[in-house]
Amino acid sequence: xxxxxxxxxxxxxxxxxxxxxxxxxxxNALSFAAGNVALAAHGLRARSYSVLALAAGGxxxxxxxxxxxxxxxxxxxxxxxxxxxxxxxxxxxxxPVDRRANVVVATAAGRELYAEASADALxxxxxLHGALDPAQRAQLAELLRIVAFPS
Amino acid sequence: xxxxxxxxxxxxxxxxxxxxxxxxxxxNALSFAAGNVALAAHGLRARSYSVLALAAGGxxxxxxxxxxxxxxxxxxxxxxxxxxxxxxxxxxxxxPVDRRANVVVATAAGRELYAEASADALxxxxxLHGALDPAQRAQLAELLRIVAFPS
DNA sequence: TATTGTTATACTCTATAACTATA
DNA sequence: TATAGTTATAGAGTATAACAATA
Numbered sequence: 001x002x003x004x005x006x007x008x009x010x011x012x013x014x015x016x017x018x019x020x021x022x023x024x025x026x027x028n029a030l031s032f033a034a035g036n037v038a039l040a041a042h043g044l045r046a047r048s049y050s051v052l053a054l055a056a057g058g059x060x061x062x063x064x065x066x067x068x069x070x071x072x073x074x075x076x077x078x079x080x081x082x083x084x085x086x087x088x089x090x091x092x093x094x095x096p097v098d099r100r101a102n103v104v105v106a107t108a109a110g111r112e113l114y115a116e117a118s119a120d121a122l123x124x125x126x127x128l129h130g131a132l133d134p135a136q137r138a139q140l141a142e143l144l145r146i147v148a149f150p151s
Numbered sequence: 152x153x154x155x156x157x158x159x160x161x162x163x164x165x166x167x168x169x170x171x172x173x174x175x176x177x178x179n180a181l182s183f184a185a186g187n188v189a190l191a192a193h194g195l196r197a198r199s200y201s202v203l204a205l206a207a208g209g210x211x212x213x214x215x216x217x218x219x220x221x222x223x224x225x226x227x228x229x230x231x232x233x234x235x236x237x238x239x240x241x242x243x244x245x246x247p248v249d250r251r252a253n254v255v256v257a258t259a260a261g262r263e264l265y266a267e268a269s270a271d272a273l274x275x276x277x278x279l280h281g282a283l284d285p286a287q288r289a290q291l292a293e294l295l296r297i298v299a300f301p302s
Numbered sequence: 303t304a305t306t307g308t309t310a311t312a313c314t315c316t317a318t319a320a321c322t323a324t325a
Numbered sequence: 326t327a328t329a330g331t332t333a334t335a336g337a338g339t340a341t342a343a344c345a346a347t348a
Contacts, residue, residue, distance in 0.1 A: 008300045011220040014208045015269075016201060020288065021182045021276055023295035025197065028179035029222045030299065031172045033339095046176065047315080050167060057165045064329055069162040071180045073317070078331055100324045100329040118166075125172055131297050137171065140298070143291040144174035146282050148181065149159045184316095198338080215306060224340070229308060251306040251347045 031128055038124035042117040043087065047072070049117060051080045055090045056106035056114040062095060063102050089113055182279055189275035193268040194238065198223070200268060202231045206241045207257035207265040213246060214253050240264055 008017065016022045035046050044052065050070050054061050063081060067074045081104055084090040089110035095101035106114065129137055159168065167173045186197050195203065201221050205212050214232060218225045232255055235241040240261035246252035257265060280288055 008220060009216065011205060011210060011212055011216055012300075013210055014205055014220070016204050016220075017296070018292065019204075019272075019276075020280065020292050020295065021186050021197075021272070022201060023292060023299045024175070024179045024182050026222055026299040027295050028175045029339095030301075031175050035172050045314085046172075050173060053167050053170075054162060054165055059162060059164055061162055062329075065160065065162055067329095069159060069165070069167075071177055072315095074330065075318095075332075076316080095329095098325075098329080102330070121170075121172070125170075128301075129171065129298060131301060132294065136294055136297075139290065140294040141169065141171050141174060143283065143287055143294070144171065144178050145168070146287075147280060147291070148174045148177040149163075150181075150279075150282060180316095196337085213306080223338095225307065226309075226341095227339080246306095249306080249348070253307070 031125070034124045034128050035121055038120045039117055041120065042113055044113075044117055047076075048080050048084060049114075049121065051077065051104070052084060052089060052106060052110060052114050053118070055084070055104045056111045060093075060103045060105055062098075063104060066104060084110070182276070185275045185279050186272055189271045190268055192271065193264055195264075195268055198227075199231050199235060200265075200272065202228065202255070203235060203240060203257060203261060203265050204269070206235070206255045207262045211244075211254045211256055213249075214255060217255060235261070 032046055035049075039045055039049050047070070051066055054066055054069065061069070063077045064074060066072070066081075067077045070077075072080075081090060081092065081102075085092065088107055090104050090106050092102040093105055095103050129140075132140065183197055186200075190196055190200050198221070202217055205217055205220065212220070214228045215225060217223070217232075218228045221228075223231075232241060232243065232253075236243065239258055241255050241257050243253040244256055246254050280291075283291065
């Protein structure tokens with residue numbers, strides 16, 4: 001069943017409608033805006049939330065790993081971790097096997113805030129993807145993983 | 152066949168991997184960057200290319216329609232159209248039935264540049280989606296249309 | 303009253319280069 | 326020689342408010 005592009009109006013006839021890059025950009029813009037609204041109540045934004053998620057996951061990532069995974073410049077990670085640390089949500093720990101590297105770990109307060117924020121973020125995502133059934137949502141995630149993490 | 156997140160390394164264990172918003176953001180960042188590289192040779196960027204695409208499609212969109220479709224603020228469209236017009240790629244025409252509105256149409260030069268640029272943009276997209284077969288690509292586009300244009 | 307285009311402004315995000323300390 | 330983190334800076338993108346002309 002093809003989608004009728006209800007929200008697109010007269011311009012749904014444009015060739016952009018077939019452009020995956022454009023669809024990706026528009027879907028991301030909606031998702032990003034809705035996510036930021038949901039996260040604002042917790043003093044977070046999309047980027048700081050992502051860093052907190054990695055720090056709270058028990059993986060003990062280095063700043064470099066965070067930069068690569070989130071596709072941020074390492075200097076941006078510095079600023080984001082600075083901000084989270086200032087709010088007592090994460091700590092920098094020296095990597096015992098590489099004294100150049102910092103491992104970023106969430107504090108107890110950070111883990112708690114992440115739990116609260118992620119619940120709201122998931123609610124916002126539900127809202128955004130309400131038109132997709134669970135199978136479609138899983139399929140979208142799978143296809144996006146392939147595009148987002150090319151071998 | 153599940154994807155192994157080859158590019159994600161150790162952090163593929165993170166819960167972000169299941170977060171469609173995050174995957175959308177990362178896929179879009181890659182797509183956006185690759186697109187801008189491809190478009191730079193033509194003096195365009197993702198946003199100005201999208202405006203040119205709408206102007207070159209024969210739809211005669213108003214600036215307001217462009218803003219809604221591309222999810223830009225109307226004031227951003229002013230700047231983008233200004234720039235394209237300065238380069239002789241589009242013209243503003245008064246809408247005969249609504250004197251408030253400007254209709255944006257591509258010039259001959261604009262249509263020609265769009266043809267060249269879109270070929271390169273499609274090549275870049277091929278590169279990005281090389282891991283997807285045609286059926287998967289069509290499926291991704293269909294799912295993204297539903298998310299990008301909610302009813 | 304509401305909408306289209308416009309100007310102005312501030313903020314966030316992104317990109318690049320250079321430096322330091324370690325490896 | 327290369328890599329992790331850091332600082333600094335400039336540019337691109339986003340968000341908001343206000344205004345004139347027109348509906």
